Amino acid sequence: MFMILKNKTLQTLAGANLFATLGISLFNIILLTYAKNFPHPHWFVSVVSIATILPNVFGSYTGRLADRTPQKQRWLITTKLVQAALYLCLAQIIDQQTVVVFYVVVGINVISDVLGNYGGNLLNVIIQKRVDSTQRQQVLGFNQSVGTLMEPLGQAIGVGLLAQTHNYALAGVFNALAFLLSALCLFVGRTTIQTSVTVNPKIDERRVWQTLRSVIEQTMGLSAFSFLGILMLLNISSMGFDGILNLVFLDQANQLPVPYAVAILLTNVTFVVGNVLGAMTKHTWFDHLNMVQLLTLSIVTTILDFSLLLVAPRLSLILGCVLITAFTDGKLNPVAFSLLMDGVDTSLTGTLLGTVSAIVTLATPVGSTGLMLLYNLSGANVAFSCAIAIAAGTLVWTRFAYHYTSTH
Numbered sequence: 475m476f477m478i479l480k481n482k483t484l485q486t487l488a489g490a491n492l493f494a495t496l497g498i499s500l501f502n503i504i505l506l507t508y509a510k511n512f513p514h515p516h517w518f519v520s521v522v523s524i525a526t527i528l529p530n531v532f533g534s535y536t537g538r539l540a541d542r543t544p545q546k547q548r549w550l551i552t553t554k555l556v557q558a559a560l561y562l563c564l565a566q567i568i569d570q571q572t573v574v575v576f577y578v579v580v581g582i583n584v585i586s587d588v589l590g591n592y593g594g595n596l597l598n599v600i601i602q603k604r605v606d607s608t609q610r611q612q613v614l615g616f617n618q619s620v621g622t623l624m625e626p627l628g629q630a631i632g633v634g635l636l637a638q639t640h641n642y643a644l645a646g647v648f649n650a651l652a653f654l655l656s657a658l659c660l661f662v663g664r665t666t667i668q669t670s671v672t673v674n675p676k677i678d679e680r681r682v683w684q685t686l687r688s689v690i691e692q693t694m695g696l697s698a699f700s701f702l703g704i705l706m707l708l709n710i711s712s713m714g715f716d717g718i719l720n721l722v723f724l725d726q727a728n729q730l731p732v733p734y735a736v737a738i739l740l741t742n743v744t745f746v747v748g749n750v751l752g753a754m755t756k757h758t759w760f761d762h763l764n765m766v767q768l769l770t771l772s773i774v775t776t777i778l779d780f781s782l783l784l785v786a787p788r789l790s791l792i793l794g795c796v797l798i799t800a801f802t803d804g805k806l807n808p809v810a811f812s813l814l815m816d817g818v819d820t821s822l823t824g825t826l827l828g829t830v831s832a833i834v835t836l837a838t839p840v841g842s843t844g845l846m847l848l849y850n851l852s853g854a855n856v857a858f859s860c861a862i863a864i865a866a867g868t869l870v871w872t873r874f875a876y877h878y879t880s881t882h
Contacts, residue, residue, distance in 0.1 A: 483667055486659060486660060486663030486667055487600070487601070487617055488616065490554070490657075494652065494656040495620070495624040496624045496652045497650075497652025497656075498649070498652075499628030501583070501646070502629075505580070505583060506522055506738065508571075508579070508642055509522045509576070518576065519717075519720050521580060524717070524846075528587075529587035529588045529590070530591065530832070533591060533595075534828050536588065536592040537826070537827055537831070538825045539592060539595075540595035540598075540599060541595075541822060547596075547667045548664075550593050550660055551660045553589045553593040554654070554656045554657035554660065555653070556589055557590065557653045558651075558657065560585060561586065561647070561653065562647065563582065564579055564646045565643040565650070566643070568643055569643050591831075595828050596824070597617075599823045601617075602815045602823050604669065610812045610816070614807075614812055615804070616754070618804070618808060619754050625745075625746050629738070629743075630739060636735075685818065685822060685826060694766070694813070695765055695876060696766060696875050697875065697879060700871065700875035700879075702833050702834060704875070705769075705834040706833065707864055707865075707867065707871070708865070708868050710844075711776050711780065711845075711861045711865045711868075712772070712799075714861060715779055715780070718857060719783075720738065721850075721854075722787060737789060740789070748797040748798065748800025748803075748804065749801070749803055749804040751801055752800065752803065752804020752805045754804075760802070763805075765809065765813065766876045768809065772799075773868050773869045775799040775802050776861075777865045778798070779796070779799055784858040814826065814827060
């Protein structure tokens, strides 16, 4: 691990990620609190929750754009500067708490997140090119840990800032400053993230799909159809959990032992702790599991999360389940990305990883929207039961698909 920390590329990217995540996490909790203060807060909180995951749908496009981008380090810096400018504009209007302004603010946040995803695809290409394959999983895990570690700090600053000033515009300015510092880190370390990746002016769609199928089947132990389909269904439940939890805490605000914003903060802190432990620890029982076993474990923890909300929605138990789920995710994500990078040509890294991200999250807005609509229209128990049924079906598919692949 100490050798990894000496990697100059990691130092530059982790520093930039630190400040970017600080700003994003601060503003996400500010936006939820902003939505909560409108009439009919269920609707506005649901809009924020959906808008948070919507940018992932554009992963294929942003990945393709990243592969076709020359001077990737320059454009990575540029994305941070544009994001800073967006939040400075947002700060000028956010205190006008009207419905129109709310949707403009959410729109700016979505645009910023799409730019962030484009920057993330540029980052993946840089890591693949500049980091040795034997260190790639640890670098990805460490960079992920830095980001998740900064989330509770950003949220704590957001809660404290709002409690002291009641000024949403100041939060926008703070977020812009965070992106400027992120750009500064990248600019100072620009020589450590320079790449000489070949840029394809036009990418053959057939080559993309053929390569994607081949890489997934060789590295994941499942067919490409099953692997992507399983992840899509898993995301319907797991990614919808955050939005549902926001509504649960909203309904139980008078029964919670802490204020609404603090309950969200505690949940996110717990997720961060579990995620960092999962990404950074080595030689544990989890590290001996293959990709299919890690997927199975992730599905089981999702079932556990919603089952708890159904039968015993107490904050302490919710935090325990979130910790387990986050630990599993901390193991799963770096392993998956590292395996995919090992089998992908550098000229297609952004396109393939972006395509996987887009396909996997394609059902996420529909699923999370559906779960929140069920929650609002039919009640909490119906929404929880539906999520459990989807996850259980995904578990059955995983076991059958793995058995079929192993025997053919």
